[in-house]
Amino acid sequence: MIRPNALTPKLVLSFGALVVLGCIVPLIVEDYDSYQITVAFSYGIAILGLNILTGYNGQFSIGHSAFFAIGAYTAAIMITHFGWHPYATLPFVAIAAFMVGFLFGFPALRLEGLYLALATFALAVATPQILKVDALEEWTGGVQGLFFDKPDPIMGGMSIDQSLYYVTWIVFVVLMALTWALLHSRSGRAIMAIRDNPIAASTMGINTALYKTTTFGISAMFAGLGGAFFAFANAFVSPDTFNFFIAVYLLVGSVVGGIVSIPGALLGGLFYVFGQEYAEEVSNLSELIPPPWVTFGIFLILMMYFAPFGIWGLIERGMARLKRPSSS
Amino acid sequence: MKLKRILLAAAAASVLSGGAAVADSTGITDTSIKIGNTNPYSGPASAYSVIGKAISAYFKELNTQGGINGRTIEFISLDDGYSPPRTVQQVRKLVEKEKIAFLFQSLGTPTNSAIHKYMNQKKVPQLFVATGASKWGQPEKYPWTMGFQPTYDVEGEIYAKYVLENVENPKIAVLFQNDDYGKDYRDGFLRGLGDKKDLIVSMLPYETTDPTVDSQILALKDSGANVFVNISIPKFAAQAIRKACEIDWKPLHLLNNVSSSVSATLKPAGLECSKDLITAQWMKDPTDPQWKGTAGYQEWSAWMDKNLPDADRGDVNYGLGYNVSKLLHHVLDNCEDMTRAGIMACAANVKDLELPMVLPGILVNTSPTDFYPIQAAQLSKFDGEKWALFGSVIDATK
Numbered sequence: 001m002i003r004p005n006a007l008t009p010k011l012v013l014s015f016g017a018l019v020v021l022g023c024i025v026p027l028i029v030e031d032y033d034s035y036q037i038t039v040a041f042s043y044g045i046a047i048l049g050l051n052i053l054t055g056y057n058g059q060f061s062i063g064h065s066a067f068f069a070i071g072a073y074t075a076a077i078m079i080t081h082f083g084w085h086p087y088a089t090l091p092f093v094a095i096a097a098f099m100v101g102f103l104f105g106f107p108a109l110r111l112e113g114l115y116l117a118l119a120t121f122a123l124a125v126a127t128p129q130i131l132k133v134d135a136l137e138e139w140t141g142g143v144q145g146l147f148f149d150k151p152d153p154i155m156g157g158m159s160i161d162q163s164l165y166y167v168t169w170i171v172f173v174v175l176m177a178l179t180w181a182l183l184h185s186r187s188g189r190a191i192m193a194i195r196d197n198p199i200a201a202s203t204m205g206i207n208t209a210l211y212k213t214t215t216f217g218i219s220a221m222f223a224g225l226g227g228a229f230f231a232f233a234n235a236f237v238s239p240d241t242f243n244f245f246i247a248v249y250l251l252v253g254s255v256v257g258g259i260v261s262i263p264g265a266l267l268g269g270l271f272y273v274f275g276q277e278y279a280e281e282v283s284n285l286s287e288l289i290p291p292p293w294v295t296f297g298i299f300l301i302l303m304m305y306f307a308p309f310g311i312w313g314l315i316e317r318g319m320a321r322l323k324r325p326s327s328s
Numbered sequence: 329m330k331l332k333r334i335l336l337a338a339a340a341a342s343v344l345s346g347g348a349a350v351a352d353s354t355g356i357t358d359t360s361i362k363i364g365n366t367n368p369y370s371g372p373a374s375a376y377s378v379i380g381k382a383i384s385a386y387f388k389e390l391n392t393q394g395g396i397n398g399r400t401i402e403f404i405s406l407d408d409g410y411s412p413p414r415t416v417q418q419v420r421k422l423v424e425k426e427k428i429a430f431l432f433q434s435l436g437t438p439t440n441s442a443i444h445k446y447m448n449q450k451k452v453p454q455l456f457v458a459t460g461a462s463k464w465g466q467p468e469k470y471p472w473t474m475g476f477q478p479t480y481d482v483e484g485e486i487y488a489k490y491v492l493e494n495v496e497n498p499k500i501a502v503l504f505q506n507d508d509y510g511k512d513y514r515d516g517f518l519r520g521l522g523d524k525k526d527l528i529v530s531m532l533p534y535e536t537t538d539p540t541v542d543s544q545i546l547a548l549k550d551s552g553a554n555v556f557v558n559i560s561i562p563k564f565a566a567q568a569i570r571k572a573c574e575i576d577w578k579p580l581h582l583l584n585n586v587s588s589s590v591s592a593t594l595k596p597a598g599l600e601c602s603k604d605l606i607t608a609q610w611m612k613d614p615t616d617p618q619w620k621g622t623a624g625y626q627e628w629s630a631w632m633d634k635n636l637p638d639a640d641r642g643d644v645n646y647g648l649g650y651n652v653s654k655l656l657h658h659v660l661d662n663c664e665d666m667t668r669a670g671i672m673a674c675a676a677n678v679k680d681l682e683l684p685m686v687l688p689g690i691l692v693n694t695s696p697t698d699f700y701p702i703q704a705a706q707l708s709k710f711d712g713e714k715w716a717l718f719g720s721v722i723d724a725t726k
Contacts, residue, residue: 032424036417129535132506143438143507147445234416235445240438240507241413243537280407292407293370 044269049222055260058195063120069242071224101220105213131239145238258312355429364422371409382649412442465699481516488520501553573601591642624684647685
């Protein structure tokens with residue numbers, strides 16, 4: 001669980017099955033559901049970035065809503081002011097978010113654990129207000145935000161929501177594969193070594209400063225890409241959308257899905273979107289069940305108690321247990 | 329091959345559903361009408377959720393009496409927590425899953441902004457939205473969206489005129505919510521001041537995510553202002569009134585109408601602290617005894633007794649929910665063409681309608697070019713127990 005799974009035929013097969021499953025979903029559900037899952041993917045992409053940063057590199061961030069917002073706004077500004085095609089903005093979104101994350105990584109070097117969490121928190125609470133600053137209003141649309149059209153279908157016969165679903169899913173899948181490759185590389189081992197023991201890592205000759213800032217940049221880049229897809233799915237951006245709660249939910253999604261895992265990001269994104277909705281539905285079932293947020297809270301506590309490594313951790317443990325009798 | 333077949337089926341399905349949209353009577357049958365709504369049942373603006381509760385109660389009672397022209401009303405109200413992306417999600421659910429005929433009284437300026445374009449692209453009416461922003465009345469650009477209450481900028485203008493005419497040597501402090509709603513009020517107020525904008529000595533924003541506005545109030549007091557324009561939603565308005573009182577700052581305090589509810593704002597702030605507040609009103613304050621004898625009040629009161637016996641009568645928003653339900657009832661009752669487009673046309677054809685809990689002399693009027701149903705207000709002062717009207721009705725269209 002602490003290191004990504006080794007490359008086995010089984011891993012490739014199950015990943016392939018997941019990709020295919022993801023492709024079938026929009027064919028059998030309604031557009032509204034495709035839209036909701038697209039939103040879940042967009043959170044999932046951001047959570048994947050958070051998993052790399054926190055789960056694999058040991059740096060804390062409760063400010064990923066800021067990078068999420070940077071991605072969303074970069075895309076929105078390029079679409080509305082310069083008439084770019086939404087998908088064409090993605091490379092620039094990635095660069096912009098990476099740069100900001102990389103630069104933020106420098107002061108972050110001097111801060112460890114809780115102090116870093118506080119610094120990122122400051123970033124998260126400042127973001128909505130910065131987006132509203134009158135001087136930037138011409139670009140950001142001020143409090144109103146920016147409105148644009150959803151990207152047209154990439155193929156005839158597809159609805160707008162289905163098309164966006166597929167693009168988001170493909171990007172998500174590619175990012176998951178890239179993350180796996182990164183963590184399996186020499187750099188990945190360095191990233192994890194810094195998490196496990198920073199002093200030992202630097203004695204081994206790892207440039208901890210460079211790795212930490214770069215990891216921060218990559219994590220921010222993922223969050224930015226997630227933000228861009230979030231903006232596409234909702235067809236608007238506004239400052240109050242990217243408040244501190246987004247950062248908290250991303251963290252909650254990350255922990256619930258499994259913070260030291262790659263597929264956990266997908267589960268975390270789905271949990272983010274559907275967890276709240278089901279909490280609402282469950283609490284509507286009977287007068288005896290507490291209101292939605294209490295139900296949600298109780299679920300979280302139970303989750304941490306019974307599945308401290310998140311849903312993915314639970315799945316892995318289950319699979320390991322299934323395997324044991326046959327191998328012994 | 330198989331995939332191709334599925335894709336073709338999907339394409340055919342989307343053509344079919346597109347065809348249904350042309351007929352345009354989604355959500356309406358001979359025996360029922362499905363109406364959607366979003367309200368902040370949780371989150372920073374949850375004080376407004378009584379509006380959703382009042383509307384639900386109204387249609388529930390109406391259904392026991394046979395509904396409207398033989399159609400029962402299925403009113404589906406969902407929680408959006410005052411969060412725009414959540415509103416998008418809930419409204420898409422209402423439109424695409426629940427297949428509502430139209431959206432009614434969805435609450436909040438940032439929240440309605442997020443769905444403004446969507447509703448107009450889908451051609452689903454977004455009727456009588458619960459926000460006073462000025463952008464809901466643009467029939468040429470957004471023919472499927474209509475406002476309800478007097479707009480914020482008009483109200484702001486009325487306050488500015490009052491200050492200029494009645495305060496000697498005014499020094500003005502402004503607190504406003506940093507979003508569309510707050511800036512609409514602020515801009516209306518500035519427009520009302522005309523070339524006397526330098527009378528403003530301090531102007532500070534707050535965010536809905538702020539825990540309190542205490543620091544803003546301290547700074548506004550320090551500016552030496554003798555007029556305080558308070559543009560905030562109930563939670564923050566109550567904090568502001570309370571804090572000003574605690575630090576013994578007694579300016580001429582103008583409170584925006586959206587927070588004028590005695591029970592939601594003034595009671596939490598302290599009635600003694602709320603004395604001499606001034607607001608602009610367009611609805612009858614339920615705590616004001618002068619309305620007790622009027623037919624409108626009695627009608628509302630009897631309805632409250634029957635349907636919401638445990639509710640807090642002091643909350644003006646129950647009256648608002650009742651008023652706007654009455655308006656929709658009137659529109660649907662007199663509508664021949666029960667399609668989405670037909671209902672929209674009927675909503676744009678209301679003439680001199682009196683509503684039970686709206687001030688005498690203020691009438692609802694709409695036309696295909698006028699999507700602002702109510703456009704008049706009257707100033708009112710809080711005497712420690714209730715709001716007392718003074719002056720005359722100020723009509724913004726005149």
